[in-house]
Amino acid sequence: MRRITERLGGLAFGGDYNPEQWDQQVWKEDDLLMRQAGVNLATVGVFSWALLEPEQGRFDFGWLDAHLDRLHANGVAVDLATPTASPPPWFTLAHPDAMPVTADGTRLTHGSRDTYCLAAPGYRQAARGIAAALAQRYGAHPAVAMWHVHNEYATVCHCDHAAAAFRDWLRARYGTLEALNAAWGTAFWSQHYGSWEQVLPPRATQWHHNPGQTLDYRRFWSDETLAAYREQRDAIREHSDLPVTTNLMLPGYQVLDLWKFGAEVDFVGIDHYPDAAGVDAAADTAFGADRARSFGGGKPWLLIEQGTNTVYSASGTLPKEPGDILRHSLGHIGRGSEGALFFQWRQSRAGAELWHSAIVPHAGPDTRIFREAAATGAAVAGLGELAGSRVHADVAVLHDADVWWALDNRGLPQLDYHAALRRAHRALWDAGVTVGFAHPEHDLSGYRLVVAPSLYLLSDAGAASLRRYVEGGGTLLVQHFSGAVDEFHQARLGGYPGPLREVLGLRVEEYRPLAAGELLTLSDGTSAEGWSELLRAEGAEVLAAYTSGVMDRQPALTRHRFGAGTGWYASTRLDDAGYAALIGRVLAQAGVAPVVAGLPTGVEAVRRSSVDGGSRSWLFLLNHGDEPVRLDVAGHDLLTATEVGPDGLTLPARGAAVLRQG
């Protein structure tokens, strides 16, 4: 990001710009309004394939030349996108075999976007071709500041191309067919593969799929998607040394292993659309931002898309409230984003997303939305000095796509991993603590506390990593239904959580999910639902026991000293108060304090710190509540350009401040 923020002279503000949907008169207004709104970065070309390559192999760049020149002249840098998420209609007719196929064999066709199979050679060649052509044409264009490959990779295919690529991937992973048979446990249900050609994607079948097969298909598909990304990135790099990234979808999509993507992009870019309002939306913003920063290894990253208002989806997303545009933007920037971009600059008058909100709504610039967006642009413009600064987290929540994928299977106890991740993050956010995410196999020694919500699948390497962490003095909280299976989706034998048993000083004998609505009580007065386990302490101290039903007097909550550290275990899903109390206890033991002590609920504090050796930092204070709040803080507020003295600061309802300190 540094090259971009240096080029922009500060943080980025702007969004997707699709001038091909409008005419010259609108372009003129765009130039004017972009200046008014403080736009300095526009994402261009996301949906332009049909215009850039009107028929296979014939390119037309003239119209795009003109727009880039115009933007450049207007002081707006360009995030130039490859248009490969939306092949034009001619692509379908030229490559019918490259249309995606669902698990039940339905072949999709154009009429929407993303109608391609990422594993189809015809698609890959066409995508490389347009990416290379764009890079060759615009690699040296002065408007271009960065490259944006594709858009929201999130499709899956089950066609014969995908099957062939899956076999290649499996061959590379397992070497021999017997190793594959062993890994998938094909002795069960008579699934032994006698030749590679018998291996298929998990297509429509009679009952449950083999869970090893479905897990590997997810891994394969994520890798295949990443390979498609790398091909475009490498094609671009032949003509440009500008940073290359893609916009990852957070948080609901689960097609990709984002740790792997984080390692291949020059910086992480995300799209973020909260599916809640009020304080919940703010917590969701923090959840997305902390994940984005973590997937990039803590480096600065970029919010590439957010909405100014409603985004219509199947679940009927809520409108944003006044003040949200600024506060959500600051929520991301405070957690490491080097700017705030929107989808999109101008609300489409036609097409599938005509009701997706934008900076310039249908009603035009004389609107609440444009005014708030422009004010946010001005605010972001005042934050330039913190470009490159970092966010520090003492606490990590473990996140592993393998767990998500493994749990998304029939015939398993039901557990919503994503909800478990959000809940852990939310409890820590409510406690005022800054959180990062980590993979179990990462070096965790930099964290004072590591929380593992329902780490159903835990590889041998991950288990060894967690053991090293606790042995070395770390505090680890493991939650129920962890360590149940290994990386091949094979059960841990001899008692769960297998290789964590020594660390936690216990042995889980039996999982006992609870019926919907069934409540258990614990000896410490909290209640629990959804899950219980029959476990035996083997060295661990029992902090609370079950007090009802068949689990009466069995351990529920334990703590175990291991090496220089401590392993905590919660064998059930505590109620909100009980979970908050538990989080409070492990934070206290780990010696983790909130960013600002004593904040009321709904007031968020997060700090970015200078990395160049200085002690300078910037404290973001966001009041998501409906009441003004008095805070005992001091510094220079960049939003109002005023000094906050020893008397502290009153944050208005739904207000924000960014205090330079040190």
Next chain:
Amino acid sequence: MRRITERLGGLAFGGDYNPEQWDQQVWKEDDLLMRQAGVNLATVGVFSWALLEPEQGRFDFGWLDAHLDRLHANGVAVDLATPTASPPPWFTLAHPDAMPVTADGTRLTHGSRDTYCLAAPGYRQAARGIAAALAQRYGAHPAVAMWHVHNEYATVCHCDHAAAAFRDWLRARYGTLEALNAAWGTAFWSQHYGSWEQVLPPRATQWHHNPGQTLDYRRFWSDETLAAYREQRDAIREHSDLPVTTNLMLPGYQVLDLWKFGAEVDFVGIDHYPDAAGVDAAADTAFGADRARSFGGGKPWLLIEQGTNTVYSASGTLPKEPGDILRHSLGHIGRGSEGALFFQWRQSRAGAELWHSAIVPHAGPDTRIFREAAATGAAVAGLGELAGSRVHADVAVLHDADVWWALDNRGLPQLDYHAALRRAHRALWDAGVTVGFAHPEHDLSGYRLVVAPSLYLLSDAGAASLRRYVEGGGTLLVQHFSGAVDEFHQARLGGYPGPLREVLGLRVEEYRPLAAGELLTLSDGTSAEGWSELLRAEGAEVLAAYTSGVMDRQPALTRHRFGAGTGWYASTRLDDAGYAALIGRVLAQAGVAPVVAGLPTGVEAVRRSSVDGGSRSWLFLLNHGDEPVRLDVAGHDLLTATEVGPDGLTLPARGAAVLRQG
């Protein structure tokens, strides 16, 4: 209809008659029971294709000759149907390419009914063939009184025949491919079409479809269906000058533009099955009847199908209650139907609809149902004098299939247009006012009040029509989420409701749908749910403002003097009491009075009036409630053949009267 009622010497009573399901002994009983029940019109042949054309091109009319002769001898006229809704099994094998295909590519086959693609040449030729053969054979048969083309047109197909026909339709509509691209906004999501052959029906695709494409496909399919109807009608007309119609499905089906059908049939025929009981069923009957009359331009029409009792459907329709057979029949006749027909005469003992109720139930004629049906037949026989009379409505509710189709799309704010139409009609029905329906582009000057429930799509021509209407002195009530898009499904820019802004004196800046269960209150004490809008009065008087949340003190309800008329606007969905009060206010302003003042809830009054210059009229009074009610009315009751004098009339619970007045 006049030719038919003249021929029958009064109103029609009867229903679908399928003698091919029974034997000679039953036919004899049918003759007897039809006389007992007062049947004078039977719909014959709807499901007879397999018998009429046992193999392709070989016709067998002998059995039908016999039935028509028998009916004629028994004094029953025939509504002769073409059997094209149910191609026989041989048709599937002869024309596999004419079987319908779903959006995801599943090709349906026979085993039910309606297994054909209306756009398949093989089907169209076969349908024309059987229609022509019937007309040739029976064009001069003395039993035949009218023609009934097909049955309940309601299927859709996505096959290659449909695709080819869709392209032809688009070519005719847009002329050039560039016009199509502009209309559909294909610049978004890279959907630009480079050749006509790239254009497809909205088949299974990855995410949302282009909303212009889906809207045009609905329009095309309605037109294609109408073309199929016209082909049969024209084939019949070569051999017969009797009236031709089809039985339209009301109200749940949304495949057809019924305004267009209304213009092509000789009179409107409908099927009506309420999905509620009690007063709600009566209101639904009025809703269906008022629509039927309106689609036919106010002319007499015909209720071709209703049930005597339960019709089993996915939603589990309720049984009818004692008295409903008569009162529902009168509900239709009072609103312009020239009779009351049923599906069907005799309840099937086998087949997919064996639990669909009938005039003669499984249990035979010694039943409540047959007795009530026969009594209804006698009652209808007594109403012959009002054949040809008309129903007058001072109020119109706007109805446009385009709105329905446009809203039935992913990625849009959710709004149930059909429910909005029903709600407006119901509020007016509750107020005792007779309602018609109109299309926005109609000449509306004959109405004192026009209500536009959520006219999401509004064409330029429709907007001009509404403007003319208000300018000329009309009262117009526009409800929220109107004028959002034009006829191409492109957003109105500069503020909604676009071309109605001047008429209403306001500008809507932002739509803010509410979450499920979220309530807002207005300054007039009513509450609102589902929807809100941020709007500015630009000349309009604010009648009520929002008083809660982020909308506090923003206008909610407005009124604006424009030309000689008034435009009212409700920007949210008022609660039932609030909506009733608003309807009361606009009725008062428009000077519209109820048919009979002061009726209690659940008592319906509607009037048919002589069209031959006289002042004679017939007042239908229907008590849908469980208590007798005293009414201050006078006239000659055709049902009891008694005079109702100045002391008025007591309508018993669930009772009815038809008073000749003047």
Next chain:
Amino acid sequence: MRRITERLGGLAFGGDYNPEQWDQQVWKEDDLLMRQAGVNLATVGVFSWALLEPEQGRFDFGWLDAHLDRLHANGVAVDLATPTASPPPWFTLAHPDAMPVTADGTRLTHGSRDTYCLAAPGYRQAARGIAAALAQRYGAHPAVAMWHVHNEYATVCHCDHAAAAFRDWLRARYGTLEALNAAWGTAFWSQHYGSWEQVLPPRATQWHHNPGQTLDYRRFWSDETLAAYREQRDAIREHSDLPVTTNLMLPGYQVLDLWKFGAEVDFVGIDHYPDAAGVDAAADTAFGADRARSFGGGKPWLLIEQGTNTVYSASGTLPKEPGDILRHSLGHIGRGSEGALFFQWRQSRAGAELWHSAIVPHAGPDTRIFREAAATGAAVAGLGELAGSRVHADVAVLHDADVWWALDNRGLPQLDYHAALRRAHRALWDAGVTVGFAHPEHDLSGYRLVVAPSLYLLSDAGAASLRRYVEGGGTLLVQHFSGAVDEFHQARLGGYPGPLREVLGLRVEEYRPLAAGELLTLSDGTSAEGWSELLRAEGAEVLAAYTSGVMDRQPALTRHRFGAGTGWYASTRLDDAGYAALIGRVLAQAGVAPVVAGLPTGVEAVRRSSVDGGSRSWLFLLNHGDEPVRLDVAGHDLLTATEVGPDGLTLPARGAAVLRQG
């Protein structure tokens, strides 16, 4: 079963054993633990096709030889399964035409189990081949005690092979096409078949299917499945005279006519997984066991699969509670099972059912589950003396797959036949009475009471049988919506329940299903929901009338003396208390007493009796409740090997006793 229990020297205990999923070290532990747990019968080979026939036609028996020898040496007999429920992946590639096809044309593929069409010649030949090869190899192996064909027959297919076989079946059933047309009532909806090739399975079509076609397709498929079973059975018999059976799925699956299967297996084997906990699970166990015994004509049968704990399914089955392993096993044995087997011996570490519980769980033998299972093994070992004894029932509940299939249709009033069966059984179980099941066409004269819950379809022969039963002195309780259609799914004319009208002394004129949540009250104070009927007593005594709504004062509950017996009729679904009272009345009239009088709720008593002329019997007493209970019984308790004297017995909470008496 006698040959097996003689061979085992007592009842069977054990379960599915899949050693191919494990290694030599585990096999050694298996030998040891099986002895500890008292295992004497292991089901082997269910999922072994891929190992037994690694490629088409090449067999590898060596590994299985070794396991059978090892088991034999360890004193464990073998239930040898044919592996035909799980064709290996090579089968898919060799026989793509034998993969199953859904109604909408999706062709399934391997990746699960049961991916075959039972009607495909390629599959049938392969299945016969492996069955014959196994029988030839192991027909004389000393370990083998019985044969287990296939596993849980429960699949359906709609492919062209299925279509061809369906036509053959129809030709055999109806002889002529005209008879088929008459039976299906194809005159409706123009479905007349002009040639056999036009007849198809009920594939995806536009609206409802013909209900005769769907009913016949279900019958055909059950017969086709049975033919596939018989082919394997006969192939085995060429090499072995040991008993042959299959494990039938109870109770949720409705693919098979289990009466027909019961007649073809050497003894009935079932799998049983309750979908409830506590007393409900015990009642469900009794429901399954009574059905298993009845399908086998009252002969001893075998519980082939149950779980030790949770089985994860779409509905999220509950964990079992401590004590359930023993009490559920005794629940089955008390009702005639000659043992208790489990799926499976050792919990799979991989594959689709890795979370299906087992005797040896993932956590190993040092667990609650293994200890309870081993204790159950010891208990079963002590019950050897009752092998061959029988269970007597004075009451039969009628069960006919035709009713189930006929009701599972669109366009019919909704009624859950399975729930109705369970409700009748449960009310009788709650009354402490032992229940059998019977088909309407059976000779019912041995029962004092016959209950017919909603016998929607009733054949002429079934009606005659019921008439004979009542005429001969029986007590018959018929519940609402019975006798509505005949065996061709054609309505009974002239009044329901058609041929039962004389027996019941009434005539039902009209079915009036109630809306969800709608309640009616009866004159005896009970309430009713879901259903009502307009009926006339024609000789029957009216015991209670409806007292509300349009049904006011119409008969609801009747009783009619017919011949030497009595026919009761309940025209609605009584509330629980009302239904229990009605059951009490008919039991009293029929002179049926509970097994043990005065038992509190949740305490179950059932008796097995010696068949060799003696008066010896064994009384099973199961306390499913949470409180100890004092019982006034005497005998020798086989579980504790102690004498229960005249002071009686205290059954602990969740405890059991098996008293030898006489």
